[in-house]
Amino acid sequence: MRNLRKILGVFWIVLAGLCACFGVVNFGYPKIVSPKGSDDLVFGCIILFVLLPLIVGGLFLFGWYALNGEYDSKE
Amino acid sequence: MKESKGLWKIIGASSVGTLIEWYDFYIFGSLATIISTKFFPPDNPTAAFLATLATFAAGFVVRPFGALFFGRLGDLIGRKYTFMMTLLLMGGATFLIGCIPSYETIGFFAPLAVLLLRLLQGLALGGEYGGAATYVAEHAPENRRGYWTSWIQTTATVGLFVSLLVIMGTRMAISEEAFNNWGWRIPFWVSIAMVLISYVIRKNMDESPLFQKVKEEGKIAKNPLKESFGKKENFKYVLLALFGATMGQGVVWYTGQFYAMSFIEKICMVDKMQSDMLIATALLLGTPFFLVFGALSDRIGRKKIMLTGMLLAVLCYRPIYEKMYQTVAVKNKTENASLRTGQLTNKLNAKTKQTELLYTNHFSYEDGAKKTEVKKVLLSKDNQLIKEELKTTIKISDADWWILVGLVFIQVLFVTMVYGPIAAFLVELFPIHIRYTSMSLPYHIGNGVFGGLLPAVATYLASKANDANNLAVKNNLAQPYESPYLEGLWYPIGVASVCFVIGLIYIKTNNKTKSHA
Numbered sequence: 001m002r003n004l005r006k007i008l009g010v011f012w013i014v015l016a017g018l019c020a021c022f023g024v025v026n027f028g029y030p031k032i033v034s035p036k037g038s039d040d041l042v043f044g045c046i047i048l049f050v051l052l053p054l055i056v057g058g059l060f061l062f063g064w065y066a067l068n069g070e071y072d073s074k075e
Numbered sequence: 076m077k078e079s080k081g082l083w084k085i086i087g088a089s090s091v092g093t094l095i096e097w098y099d100f101y102i103f104g105s106l107a108t109i110i111s112t113k114f115f116p117p118d119n120p121t122a123a124f125l126a127t128l129a130t131f132a133a134g135f136v137v138r139p140f141g142a143l144f145f146g147r148l149g150d151l152i153g154r155k156y157t158f159m160m161t162l163l164l165m166g167g168a169t170f171l172i173g174c175i176p177s178y179e180t181i182g183f184f185a186p187l188a189v190l191l192l193r194l195l196q197g198l199a200l201g202g203e204y205g206g207a208a209t210y211v212a213e214h215a216p217e218n219r220r221g222y223w224t225s226w227i228q229t230t231a232t233v234g235l236f237v238s239l240l241v242i243m244g245t246r247m248a249i250s251e252e253a254f255n256n257w258g259w260r261i262p263f264w265v266s267i268a269m270v271l272i273s274y275v276i277r278k279n280m281d282e283s284p285l286f287q288k289v290k291e292e293g294k295i296a297k298n299p300l301k302e303s304f305g306k307k308e309n310f311k312y313v314l315l316a317l318f319g320a321t322m323g324q325g326v327v328w329y330t331g332q333f334y335a336m337s338f339i340e341k342i343c344m345v346d347k348m349q350s351d352m353l354i355a356t357a358l359l360l361g362t363p364f365f366l367v368f369g370a371l372s373d374r375i376g377r378k379k380i381m382l383t384g385m386l387l388a389v390l391c392y393r394p395i396y397e398k399m400y401q402t403v404a405v406k407n408k409t410e411n412a413s414l415r416t417g418q419l420t421n422k423l424n425a426k427t428k429q430t431e432l433l434y435t436n437h438f439s440y441e442d443g444a445k446k447t448e449v450k451k452v453l454l455s456k457d458n459q460l461i462k463e464e465l466k467t468t469i470k471i472s473d474a475d476w477w478i479l480v481g482l483v484f485i486q487v488l489f490v491t492m493v494y495g496p497i498a499a500f501l502v503e504l505f506p507i508h509i510r511y512t513s514m515s516l517p518y519h520i521g522n523g524v525f526g527g528l529l530p531a532v533a534t535y536l537a538s539k540a541n542d543a544n545n546l547a548v549k550n551n552l553a554q555p556y557e558s559p560y561l562e563g564l565w566y567p568i569g570v571a572s573v574c575f576v577i578g579l580i581y582i583k584t585n586n587k588t589k590s591h592a
Contacts, residue, residue: 005580012318015573026535043531050136051524058520062314062577070311071581 002072009067016059023052085214086226088280089207092162092273093227095266096203097234098241099169100196102262105242109259113177114186122178125186137194138523141201142515143300149206149511150299153290154213154283157511158206159274165199166270168192173263201523205515208498213283213507218373224498225369229362232490235332236358239351241265285507299512303505312504313517319582320500321521323385323574324493326567329526330392331486332358334533334567338396339479342560343403346470353480360480361487365495372496376584381500384492385575391489392564395482400560402478403471405438405446414439428456443472525570533563 031044065071103110115126141161149157172192178185207227215223241262249258281287289295296302304310332354339350372380401407417436424431434450446469453462471479497518505513540559547554556562 001580008576008580012577027531046136051528054139054520054524058314058317062311062318065307065311065314066581070307071315 002069005066005071006069009063009065012059012063012066014063016056016063019059020052020056023047023056028052082214082223085280086211086223088273088276089158089211090226090230091269092158092277093203093207094230094234094237095269095273096162096165096200097231098238098269099165099266100200101235101238102169102242102266103172103193103196105238106259106262109255110189112255113259114175114189116178122183122186125190137197138201138519139516141198142205142519143201143512144198145202146205146303146512146515147299149202149209150296150509153286154206154210154511155277155280158203158210159277161199161202161206162270162274162277164195165203166266166274168195168199169263170267170270173260173266201515201519204518205511209502209511209514210283212499212502213285219370220499220502221372221377221496222366222370224502225365225372225495227498228369228491228495229365231328231494232332232358232362232365232487236355236362238262239355243348243351243355289507294508296508299509303509303513303516309505309509309513313513315577315581316501316504316514317517317521319574319578320381320497321517322525323521323571323578324381324497325521325524325526326529326570326574327385327388327493328490328522329529330388330564330567331483331490334529334563335399335483335486337530338399338560339403339483343400344467344469345403345479346468349470349476353476354483356480357483357487360484361491364488364491368492368495369499372499377496377500377503378578378582378584380496381493382575382578384489385571385578387492388486388489389568389571389575391485392568393561395485396561396564397558399479399482400558402475402482403469405440405444405469408440408442408444411439411441429461430454430456430458440472442474444475445470529566532566536565537563 028044028048031040031047034040034044111126115122145157145161148160169192172189175181175185175188175192204227207230208224211227212220212224245258245261246254302309304313336350336354339345339353340347345353368380368384415436415438417434420433420435422431422433423429430453432450432452432454434448434452436448436450438446438448440446446467449466449468451462451464451466452460455461501514501518502510537559540556540562544554544556544559
């Protein structure tokens with residue numbers, strides 16, 4: 001189980017990267033350059049500068065801690 | 076017996092306050108259409124910009140800030156005073172939204188005031204939940220924490236239920252015109268009476284005994300934010316709480332209570348009154364299960380129940396939504412053609428010289444369902460087409476109504492499984508001196524961010540599938556998506572699946588009552 005937790009740490013880091021790409025390519029950037037106006041612009045900015053850093057940064061750190069065995073300390 | 080009586084008082088005071096906060100938060104959402112016509116005229120770009128900010132900022136951005144701000148206060152000055160502040164802030168903001176003169180009267184200041192008050196609501200909501208859950212958990216005996224804190228967990232659903240009831244009651248009590256003119260303000264004003272009663276009750280309560288003990292021992296955190304998020308020993312559990320519990324709980328909660336409602340109204344096109352009633356009925360039937368699963372978590376552990384709820388949601392969402400869609404779809408019903416009626420009315424606008432044609436068709440079906448199609452066509456003065464709109468509303472039969480109640484009830488049951496034990500789970504994950512701060516943030520990111528993103532991401536996925544199908548039809552190809560209306564579900568299914576795996580592998584259970592990492 002310890003090894004599985006550590007190996008999956010890599011998966012969470014990769015997943016964080018995929019979330020970042022998906023979020024920027026499909027939501028953030030298209031919304032910011034959307035011709036629809038303020039609605040999309042605000043949503044795009046919130047996605048790019050608030051939500052994505054929280055989700056991607058958090059998941060990356062979680063993966064990093066898992067990879068370093070931080071979640072094995074208490075049994 | 077005496078201890079139990081004291082606990083009931085604490086539960087009552089805490090739950091009523093939290094319920095009111097949820098009520099306040101929901102009525103803004105439920106009355107969003109009317110509010111936008113009063114304060115945010117769509118032809119004014121500044122007002123439209125403020126409307127967008129009010130919608131997104133309160134849910135996504137301000138709630139986590141409220142969690143940090145009030146969480147820190149709660150760990151420094153105590154739980155009782157902090158969640159009294161959030162209650163007054165929320166109640167005051169809600170009452171004032173009901174008092175703001177419309178855009179026609181005070182112009183730009185109207186949407187600006189609504190935005191500021193909405194942000195205050197988000198801030199207050201971010202601080203309330205952690206305080207109430209911590210306060211109750213710190214009064215409850217350790218082996219009954221799941222049961223006692225599950226009362227707090229009912230408040231989000233009951234708050235939604237009460238907000239639907241107050242709005243429906245006000246609509247029934249006065250004419251539609253009066254409601255649209257001034258009656259929509261009543262649900263906002265009702266809040267202040269409830270807040271004052273709750274304030275008086277809370278004021279007479281004692282501080283949490285565990286916090287009091289920590290305070291007397293001089294062990295209060297000097298800097299709760301730094302200790303919660305600046306130290307790896309605690310921060311790693313904040314991340315685990317978010318990705319292994321609250322993230323999945325947030326999407327299951329939003330799907331069961333909001334996506335279901337929007338799916339029934341917008342995709343299935345069920346009549347608004349019928350859909351409100353069926354959601355309210357399912358919520359009413361499902362709410363006691365928060366207590367059932369909260370109590371059960373004291374016996375078999377929080378993790379098992381929460382993860383089972385997530386897994387069931389992942390496996391059942393698509394079949395449930397397919398069944399909801401097919402139950403309402405008129406293509407599956409036999410039309411009683413002799414009862415079909417239709418009429419055409421036209422109206423000439425003397426000022427613009429534009430003509431509005433209104434085609435109304437009524438269809439009846441053998442099972443008792445009725446469909447109304449209203450097609451609005453706007454023609455210019457030289458009879459050129461300007462705009463065409465088609466609105467379909469379906470009134471379903473009693474039997475179908477109960478089927479939908481059952482299907483929404485199943486989703487509410489998943490909500491009760493993931494949400495019922497989570498307050499106890501979060502409280503037990505963090506030490507007393509930084510508990511309020513540490514548990515509030517993952518809760519509000521899980522619900523506000525992951526849950527709050529659900530409508531936007533689900534709409535994006537569904538419209539992408541629709542576009543792909545339309546393109547295929549245009550090019551005489553087979554449609555790639557068999558059920559495009561189900562595509563939006565991949566977001567909650569994906570998030571809940573990841574959360575399930577993380578919870579299963581990284582959260583450990585060391586005895587019957589507790590789950591921890």
